[in-house]
Amino acid sequence: DTAVSQTPKYLVTQMGNDKSIKCEQNLGHDTMYWYKQDSKKFLKIMFSYNNKELIINETVPNRFSPKSPDKAHLNLHINSLELGDSAVYFCASSQDGEPDTQYFGPGTRLTVL
């Protein structure tokens, strides 16, 4: 009964490759997010989507492209992976309303060699 799930949990790949991380939420929420946690454990928002529409894009390189096929899914595709992309990526979701609560997935640890 996982509320927010991500696949894969671990991803190891070579520099220059293209990879995707998938996120699904079964909470019926309207908004989904991607956060990045770097090696210093600093957690930062990357994107948010509300009902499949991009709401927040926090100066993330164009190599990162989120895609929301439907309200329950928000996938993250990364082109031409670089060493600095190594991090843990967290997906989250929330229901519209004030104030809302975000529910986070377990994270995907990406290692770029």
Added chain:
Amino acid sequence: DAKTTQPNSMESNEEEPVHLPCNHSTISGTDYIHWYRQLPSQGPEYVIHGLTSNVNNRMASLAIAEDRKSSTLILHRATLRDAAVYYCILRDLVFGNEKLTFGTGTRLTIIP
């Protein structure tokens, strides 16, 4: 986003209450005070939130100063499972600004 200040780390004995402070002197009138925590190797988890009045839920209590420039997260009886990084976050929920802006948080260690 208004900034919060938290101690880098705290320790507490198991089964004792824990008071985690947060300063937010530049808080605006529409900022909600949220607390999240991140257990080791897990995603952040919502703990509690409030605007002006003190709040209680099954996980914790939130005490908000009368001038709202500071708040305290209270764990009434800490267990080993409460060892985590606790984040105090201000959120002004204008549409399009639902992001959580995490600081460095307080790393709470529970001593058995």
